[in-house]
Structure formats: structure tokens, C-alpha cells
Amino acid sequence: MGEGGAGRLRIGVLALQGDVAAHATALAEVGALPVPVRRPADLGDLAGLVIPGGESTTLSLLLSSSGIVEPLDALIAAGLPVLGTCAGLILLAREVVDGRPDQRSFGAMDIVVRRNAFGRQVSSFESDVVVAGCPGPPVRAVFIRAPVIEEAGPAVEVLAEIDTPMGCRAVACRQGAITVTAFHPELTTDRRIHEMFVSGIKTPHPHKIAIR
Numbered sequence: 001m002g003e004g005g006a007g008r009l010r011i012g013v014l015a016l017q018g019d020v021a022a023h024a025t026a027l028a029e030v031g032a033l034p035v036p037v038r039r040p041a042d043l044g045d046l047a048g049l050v051i052p053g054g055e056s057t058t059l060s061l062l063l064s065s066s067g068i069v070e071p072l073d074a075l076i077a078a079g080l081p082v083l084g085t086c087a088g089l090i091l092l093a094r095e096v097v098d099g100r101p102d103q104r105s106f107g108a109m110d111i112v113v114r115r116n117a118f119g120r121q122v123s124s125f126e127s128d129v130v131v132a133g134c135p136g137p138p139v140r141a142v143f144i145r146a147p148v149i150e151e152a153g154p155a156v157e158v159l160a161e162i163d164t165p166m167g168c169r170a171v172a173c174r175q176g177a178i179t180v181t182a183f184h185p186e187l188t189t190d191r192r193i194h195e196m197f198v199s200g201i202k203t204p205h206p207h208k209i210a211i212r
């Protein structure tokens with residue numbers, strides 16, 4: 001992740017655990033400046049944030065010990081654009097089904113999410129998914145021990161759905177400045193999800209918070 005980058009949007013990548021490097025590469029490829037976020041001080045001057053996939057229970061623990069939860073909560077409430085993928089989606093949901101009791105989430109999107117909805121790691125799969133806002137062919141979506149969105153509130157725009165053994169379920173959604181995918185858009189060379197996220201960032205001014 002580089003220094004400089006005048007004129008490029010500074011997009012944080014939560015770098016506590018998980019698929020950080022691939023998101024940074026994808027962001028750079030769509031013209032943004034990826035910035036690793038490990039401490040509260042790293043949250044300054046961001047135009048957006050990616051919460052990558054990984055393991056939501058581990059991320060939840062690491063978030064608590066890093067001291068990032070409170071300032072990030074404030075930034076999300078202030079409208080910071082966030083892209084959450086897989087475990088990142090889980091961390092943004094209002095309600096998590098089959099989570100650990102002590103697992104916390106930001107509750108930023110009015111969705112109920114079921115963790116590990118397709119079973120264990122061996123049940124990971126790829127699928128061609130039509131995503132609203134991504135013109136052209138379907139997106140090749142990589143699902144790794146993925147969650148599904150079981151319920152979405154009225155303010156949530158469903159961007160993509162797939163057929164699952166449980167029926168048709170949402171796998172990409174947007175609510176205000178928050179976008180989530182149950183799959184891993186950073187693991188293919190298709191940059192349309194990152195492009196959609198970065199080009200959708202309206203504010204020319206970075207969100208600022210007082211870091212204490």
C-alpha cells in the first residue's frame with residue numbers, strides 16, 4: 001500500500017485479519033489509494049473503508065482489542081462509505097444468526113445474516129451472479145464458507161440474489177453508503193464491485209473524526 005497518491009480517494013482496508021492484500025490490489029486497480037487500518041489513528045482522512053472477508057468471530061475480537069470499534073461506529077453513523085465482503089458483511093449486519101454469543105457487529109445495515117449458511121469450508125463454490133449496478137456479464141462470485149442474507153429491511157436495496165438449498169437469498173445489498181457482498185469480489189480479476197463502490201463515493205471531502 002503506497003504513500004502519496006494525490007487526487008486518489010483514500011480507502012481504508014481493515015487490516016486486522018483476512019483478505020487484506022487482495023482488496024488493496026483491487027482498490028488500487030480502480031484508481032483509489034488503499035490505506036491499511038489497524039489502529040484508531042489510521043481511520044483519519046478516509047473517504048471509505050473496506051471490511052474484508054476472513055473470520056467474523058476473530059475480527060470481532062481483534063476489533064475490540066484494537067480500540068477501533070468506537071471510532072468506527074462513529075464514522076459509520078456519520079456516513080462513511082463501507083464495503084463489507086463475507087465476514088465484513090457479517091460485521092455490518094443488524095442481526096447475526098449462528099454467530100458466537102460474544103460476537104459483535106456494527107449493526108449498520110438492516111439485514112439478518114446467517115453465518116456459514118452453505119456449511120463447511122469444503123462447501124465453498126463459485127457462481128455467476130447478476131449484480132445490479134454492474135453492467136455487462138454476470139459477476140463470477142466466489143463463496144467461501146459464506147453467509148447469506150435471510151432478511152432485508154425496507155431501506156435495503158438487494159443487488160444480487162442466488163438460488164440456495166434454502167431458497168432464493170440475497171448475496172449483495174446496499175443501504176445508503178454501505179455495500180455488502182456475501183462473496184469475495186477481490187478474488188477474481190473482475191473489478192466491477194470495487195469500481196461500483198469507489199465511484200459511488202459522493203463526498204469529495206474525507207470523513208474526519210477526532211481521534212483521542
Ligand code: GLN
Nearest residue numbers: 053054055056086087145
Ligand atoms: N464464515 C466466516 C465467518 O463467519 C466468513 C468467511 C469468509 O469471510 N470467507 O466469519
